Amino acid sequence: MRRREFAVLIGPSLLVMLGLLVFPLIRTVQWSFQQVSYGSPGVFVGLSNYTQALSDPRFGRAVFFTLLLTGIVTALILLVGYLVAVGVNGLGRLRPYVLGSMLVAYVLPGVVGAVSFSWLFDSNFGGVLNLVIERLTGQEFLWFTDTWPNRVMIIAHTVWHLLPFSVLMILAGLQGVPKELREAATIDGASAWKMHLYVIIPTMRGIVGFVCLITIMDVLRTFDSLIPLSPQADAIGNESIMFYVFDNAFRDGSQRLGLGSAVNVLSIVIILICLFPFIRDLLKEAKAKA
Structure with a gap:
């Protein structure tokens, strides 16, 4: 009885793992x-x-x-x-x-956090950190291209x-x-x-x-x-x-x-x-x- 209950409880998780992990991995190796x-x-x-x-x-x-x-x-x-x-x-x-x-x-x-974080360095959106760093170092850094x-x-x-x-x-x-x-x-x-x-x-x-x-x-x-x-x-x-x-x-x-x-x-x-x-x-x- 315990084995049957265990199989019932663990079965859905195994099916999800097979569908989302094992089969895609096999197909990736095949491709x-x-x-x-x-x-x-x-x-x-x-x-x-x-x-x-x-x-x-x-x-x-x-x-x-x-x-x-x-x-x-x-x-x-x-x-x-x-x-x-x-x-x-x-x-x-x-x-x-x-x-x-x-x-x-x-x-x-x-991606949401990255966009918000990038605004701190982008002068088009204020670039607060970019402005502070330039004021402290006297240099202009090209954060997105260098x-x-x-x-x-x-x-x-x-x-x-x-x-x-x-x-x-x-x-x-x-x-x-x-x-x-x-x-x-x-x-x-x-x-x-x-x-x-x-x-x-x-x-x-x-x-x-x-x-x-x-x-x-x-x-x-x-x-x-x-x-x-x-x-x-x-x-x-x-x-x-x-x-x-x-x-x-x-x-x-x-x-x-x-x-x-x-x-x-x-x-x-x-x-x-x-x-x-x-x-x-x-x-x-x-x-x-x-």
Whole structure:
């Protein structure tokens, strides 16, 4: 009876996963070996799509930019997120209000938040931050057409968008650290810096790994935010892998679904390589607690 109830409860979820994850993945792998156009069956071309993608300098630039963005954003998310979480943890009654205001940036749709964020740097819409930076530095930055100023803007927006989630997770981890450990470290004469470095952070290792895992996954699939933030992404070398797929498979009547599928498969491989250390650590920790 229990098995039947379990099957009834888990069945709908399995059907949804098969329909939305497994079957599309199988079709993507199949198309990656074919030349596919809309409304017509694919023609097998072997590894031609993979060869074309790997030999395309534009794809190489997209991979470089995506990995660069992922590394910088993840490091900033961990550092800034931890510092903000420590500060929020000591706010007392104001904590819910501060967290609620921060979560607005996270719950906004990506493209909506990116458009609003881009207005801070666009002189056509006031460009408050752009004006302040120019007044302080005396230089005019072309945020939407120069490579590195545009990268700085994209990194700033990505951190702003993902930071609330990391703060929320790290804050939960901070509140879960036993008081006995802190008291013991204080009795042993540990400074605040050493207490965080050698007591609190090691205790929160699982939370930190989880935040890294989610952040890397989110940044590696960066796409819609680049539409308002980097309208010339391809020309200035700030095109993400997902944007490269969209541009080749769908934009301007392109029908290279086979090439797009091959890049998607390569993207999955890159994502698995980036996530492997964190997944391995999380599995080890789960086995140790079991």
